[in-house]
Amino acid sequence: MMTSKKVYVVPHSHWDREWYFTIEDSNLLLAENMDYLLDVLETNPNYHSYVFDAQMSVIEEYLHVRPENRERLQTLIQNKRILVGPWYTQTDSLLVNTESIIRNLLYGTRMATSMGHSMNIGYLPDIFGQNAYLPSLFKGFGMEYSILQRGVYSDQLDQDLNFYWASPDGASIKTNLMMLGYGPGKFLTSEQQFFEEKLQPILDKLANMNQSTNNLLLPSGGDQVLVRNHFPDTIEALNEKDHQHEYVLSDYETFMEETWHEGHSFDTTISGELIGTERSRIHNTIRSQRYDIKQLNTIVENKILHQLEPLATIGMELGLRFPQERLDEMWKELFDVHAHDSIGGCNSDDTNHDVLMRLRKVDRMADGLLNLQKKQMTHAIANKLNQDNIFVLFNTKPTPYTGQIKTTLFTDEPTFQLTTMDGSLLDSTITKQDYLSGGKKVVVTAEGDKEVELPGYYRSELLIHVTELNPMGYNTFFVNQNEGSVDILEETKDGSISNQTLRVDFHSNGTLSLTNKQSGQKINDMIQFENVADAGDSYDFSPLPEDHPIYIKDAELITTYKTSGVETMDVVHNTHVPRDLSERSEQVKTKTLTIHTTFELRASEGFVRVHHEIQNEVKDHRVRVLLRTPVTEPQESFADQGFGTVTRSTINPYLSNWKERGFKEAPVSIYPLEQFVGVENKATTFAAITSGLKEYEVLPHQDHLALTLFRSVGLLGKDNLAWRPGRASGINNKVVYTPDAQMQKHMTFDYAICFESKQIEKETLFEKTQQYNNHYVTYQKQSLNTFEERLDRFEIPYPISELPSSFSLFQIDHPHVFMSVCKKSYEDDKPVVRLFNPSNEMQQASVETDVYHITIHSNLYEADLEPIQQVSVPSKGYETIKLGRKGETR
DSSP states (O other): OOOEEEEEEEEEEEEOOSSSHHHHHHHHHHHHHHHHHHHHHHHHHTTOOOOOOTTTHHHHHHHHHHHHHHHHHHHHTTTSSOOOOSSSSOOOOOSSOOHHHHHHHHHHHHHHTTTTOOOOOEEEEOOOSSSHHHHHHHHHHOOOOOEEEEEEGGGGGBSSSSSEOOOOTTEEEEEETTTSSOOOOTOOOOHHHIIIIIHHHHHHHHHTTTOOSSSSEEEHOOOOOOOTTTTHHHHHOOOOOOHHHHEEEEOOHHHHHHHHHTTTTOOEEEEBBBBBBBSSSOGGGGGGGGGGHHHHHHHHOOOOIIIIIIHHHHHHHHOOOOOHHHHHHHHHHHHHBBBBHHHHHOOOOHHHHEEEHHHHHHHHHHHHHHHHHHHHHHHHHHHHHHHHHEEEEEEOOOSSEEEEEEEEEEESSSEEEHHHHHHHHOOOOEEEEEEEEOOOEEEETTEEEEEOOOOEEEEEEEEEEEEEEOTTTTEEEEETSSOOOOEEEEEEOSEEEEEESSSEEEEETOOOOEEETTTOESSSEEEEEEEEOOOOOOOOOOOOTOOOEEEEEEEEEOOOOOOOOOEEEEEEEEEOSSOOOOHHTTTTEEEEEEEEEEEEEEETOEEEEEEEEEEEOHHHHHHHEEEEOOOOSSSSEEEEEEEEEEEEEEOOGGGGGGGTTTTTOOSSSSOOOOEEEEEETTTTEEEEEEEEEEEEEEETTTTTTEEEEEEEHHHBBSSSBBBBBSSSOSSSOOOOGGGGOOOOEEEEEEEEEEESSSSOOHHHHHHHHHTTTTOEEEOOOSSOOOSSSSGGGGGHHHHHHSOEEEEOOEEOOOOOOOEEEEEESSSHHHHHHEEEEEESEEEEEEOSSSSSOOEEEETTOOEEEEEEESSSTTTEEEEEEEETTTTOOO
């Protein structure tokens, strides 16, 4: 064993954008600390460098109030005295869309590079678990190294804190584990007591876990800390005192370059997600904390990624301005939401309120931009046709779309027909129709303003069946009033709904069943709810001793509605539950928990849409929906993450003796998901596609898939939880009450159930997920209602005079290849397209287009690489391309 050790002391600050304090508090502190940091570094050349948490958001915020210091700051960044990037904010990697992670890195690396240097480290000091695709994403931005704190079990290491971390697509990155966190050297001093009682034991522990190198990393910072101006003198004093170690004031890049360049043999490879709870807390159940934030974030991400950006790319080709500046603003607002504490919901009520306000702002902006793009293109189509009675369906997928479209139409009369350009009728169903007053219009006359009563009109919500809707393009249809009629949902007393593949039955005993009509397989008691006490805090669920779950099994049938296009069933579950923890302890139940559920089966869809509504009036509890699966005692579950799926054990093998081994948190088998989760055997696949639900557990002995709907707690931190012994997470010695986190309000929950009569390929679930997430938008040219889409009321310019009635930008014709993003390149006006392949084999895809002439291989940084004929998409991987015309190869 080596005895001479080199200790790399890396001064840094981990900068939380917000937490128990607000972002305004953070920004005021930031300006003071950064001013002082600049002075320290400029006046002391022996102060090697300072890592400012790899976040460009703090740099941008600082320059907003100190623009006069840009040149000073830029010089220090260029000289690697201050290290920033690759992030815009330190995002949570298990609660946001993987494309949001890529976008966060794109903004961060580009901004850092423009300031002089982006740190060559995928730095992950404090996020609650690591996404399996992070090594691949870091490599895609040209990074060679990663440094992280959380998620690794000891037995994954071979007595080395340096290892290769591999993604499912095969990409790997040189990685170091900060075994003792990011602050073991926070209070570094040369004083004898600290040297003997603190520093030497720390270095001995690090040495024992670094058998293949004499280089030891000592991160020396903490949350919102001020730069330690004494560090150069402290390093000098330690070198005089300690002859067993060489201390150097350094940075993460230098440590990784020198450690890995030495030629030491680091043979260990760790693959996939890192969510181990042995050495640091992962907060497994934070995925269901402040559910409203998770739900709205999912809605906004899907709207931007799956609708707005691809629609704006279509519009850009046809002559509209791509709204890059607005999208920059929206994404930066989202990145603040995506910071690990913010999206986690483990904040003060003031901060959580700000998070929701940001999400609502971005949602409104997305709606407005969609409104403008659709209206301007539809106006040009109407001009070309010389027709006003049109509506346009925009398909934002790169494949033709056949299926049902949900939209809203306004008509003078209750009866109408929808036809294609050649006069063919569209199969349509009105799911809801209302007569609305036309209101009054102010008319200016010679005698003054007069109010004129406007005629009323009808608002109809429809499901429209379309065939072969143009890929990445649009088709136009006519609204013919007073001609025939559209099917309308009719109420029935039938206790059954079905489509071509599935049937849901309500039984007289209050239970429901789900049948696969193709195989005859049937799931009895398909759904129930579980209510338990939550004695935890904002970070973690905690069971209450002696508490027993309350199961809500029996439903009451309210009604069913049916037409040829869709059938729905409404049921309600009721039970009495305790009001709060005190009533739970006393076994008293004074509150009613009511759950309204709608099941929806649309024609030709291979899943059941499920919608729950709850008015929560209870405190300190957790509600989960338990979906019975046809898979008996499953040993594994799968869930999507990034561009493929991950497999997890239904019973964590570390759970049996976690306390004896001193784990920081119980390794419970409660896991995150991005979009879907399932179980399978050779005879069947059962899965749930969710919209904002981010936490699940498979209960193998009950054959249930549990989706956490929400948890309700009122404290930010709490000591000695059943699954998290020791100190409170977050703030010590301070109780922060968060009554808003009790979630006492009306909430909605949406997901879909897939029940297949065979073991299906995972790419089939990705296809169903895209169908469920509505990769389309619609627009009707009409003047009856100018409030449904808020900007319709205002005059706008129309940059395009005429457009054809149908259009397609490009098509990807491959069943196993999907598009995760389509937008304008950050470098030029070429469209950037990212394709991914969740299958187990590499796939060759090509772009079919009459608009573009060349396909250019790109990277995550969106730089042009080389022209290609076909796109080779690796198994469980992705490729980024640009589309260009002749002469645009670079």
